[in-house]
Amino acid sequence: MARPKPATFEKTKIVAENRKARFEYAIESVFEAGIALTGTEVKSLRFGQGSIAESYAEVRGEQVWLVNANVPEFSHGNRFNHEPKRPRKLLLHEREINKLHGAVARDGMTLVPLSVYFNSRGRAKVELALAKGRKAHDKREHIKEREWKRDAARIMRDRG
Template sequence: MAKETGRKLIAQNKRARHDYHILDTYECGLVLTGTEVKSLRQGRASLADGFAQVDDAEVWLHNVHIPEYAQGTWTNHSARRKRKLLLHRSEIDKLIGKTQESGVTLVPLALYFKEGRAKVEVALARGKREWDKRQTLREKQDRREAERAISAARRRERG
C-alpha cells in the first residue's frame, strides 16, 4: 500500500473559533486503539464538547466522540474515553504554565491525518464574552460587504 501524503481533515471545531480567542496552537499526536483509527479513516468524529487537560505532566483529550467501529468485535473502544496527547516535554511545560492562568483552556480545533498518522490541533484559548462574539460577527459581515462592493465595482468597470 502506498504511503499517504498531505493532510486529510476528519473533523473541525468551528464553534471553538467562535467561542474563544485563540492564543497559540499546537499539533499533537494521539494514542489510539486500532478500532479508533479505523473509525477515523471512515471520517467519523466530533470535537464539539472536547477539551484537553494537563494531569501529572501528561496532556489528555476529553469528551472527543469517536464512534465505535461497525465491524469491531469485543476489542471495540468506548466512544468518549480520554485519550493521551503526544507532545514534547518543553511544550507540555509551557502548557502547564499557561493553563494555570485564569480563563485559559486547551481546546481541540481540528482532527486530521498527516502523513498517515492521526493528529489533533489543540489551541490555547481564552473565552470570549458575549460582546466579543457580536464584534467578531460584525467585523466578518463588514469584510464580506466590502468584498462584495469591490467585486461589483470591478464588474461594472469591465462591462
C-alpha cells in the first residue's frame, strides 16, 4: 500500500519567509495557522512588506501569539494605522494548541514561524513549525549531509 503524502499548504503568494529557521532548528512538525490582523496590516502584507526573521510564537494560556513579527505601517494609512511589532494572535484549533503547549512545556521545543503567505481563498496564514534548536556540531553535520546529497545528485546526473 502506498504511503500517504504529507500535507502541503496552498501558498499562492508568499509574503515573508524565515530561511534561517530550517538551518537553526530541527523541525519536528508543521502547522498552518491563521492570523488575526487589522485592515492596514493586511494591506501592508498584500504589498509584500513584512518580516518574520527574528520572530517566534508562544503559548499564553489558551492562545498562541506571534511575537516580534514586523509588519510595517501602511503607507496610505491614516491615524488608525497599526503598530508594526505588536503581538498578533494565531488562530488554531484547541487540540493543536494543547499539543503545542505540551511539546513546548515538556520537551523544551520552540515554535518558529517558517513563512507568512496568502492561501487560495485570500486569507493570511502562517506556517508554524514545532522545532528543537540545533547545536553547533549538529549544524556542521547538517551542512555535510546537504553537501553530500548535492554531490551525489550531481554524480548521478553526470553518469546518466
